[in-house]
Amino acid sequence: MSDCGALDRLLGAGPAAAVLERLAGDLVAADRLTPGRARDLVCARACAGDPLLLAAAGQTWVLEDDVDIDDAPAMRLAVHARLSAPPRVIVSDADVPGVDGELDELLLEVLEFYRLESWHPDLLPVAPGATG
Numbered sequence: 001m002s003d004c005g006a007l008d009r010l011l012g013a014g015p016a017a018a019v020l021e022r023l024a025g026d027l028v029a030a031d032r033l034t035p036g037r038a039r040d041l042v043c044a045r046a047c048a049g050d051p052l053l054l055a056a057a058g059q060t061w062v063l064e065d066d067v068d069i070d071d072a073p074a075m076r077l078a079v080h081a082r083l084s085a086p087p088r089v090i091v092s093d094a095d096v097p098g099v100d101g102e103l104d105e106l107l108l109e110v111l112e113f114y115r116l117e118s119w120h121p122d123l124l125p126v127a128p129g130a131t132g
Helices: 005-010 015-030 035-047 110-115
Strands: 059-061 076-083 088-093 103-109 114-119
Touching: 005 015, 005 114, 015 035, 059 110, 088 110, 103 110, 110 114
Parallel strands: none
Antiparallel strands: 059 076, 059 114, 076 088, 088 103
């Protein structure tokens, strides 16, 4: 079980713990943090729904209730890819069915107006060294 109830409810306890382990491992490798410090940071940011940490392909993000739809690109966004330098995502309107949805490139900070609604299980990051 992970330390983040929201992620547990979304993914299930085992997959949520694996995602947090992978993200913490990435921080240890990239920023030379101790494993305990990396896990603490990842858990706090994941529980807060931080898109800088969590945004990935296969996710759907839904607009927060207190954000006006006129200030947002769509009520729900489907993430198709995550890019870097600067951090951004390729998204479509999750409510437009099929391939008719137009893709858009947005700065990752736009997802701060949204909360993570779903994450396709086949696209969850696996722990380093694992297969899947």
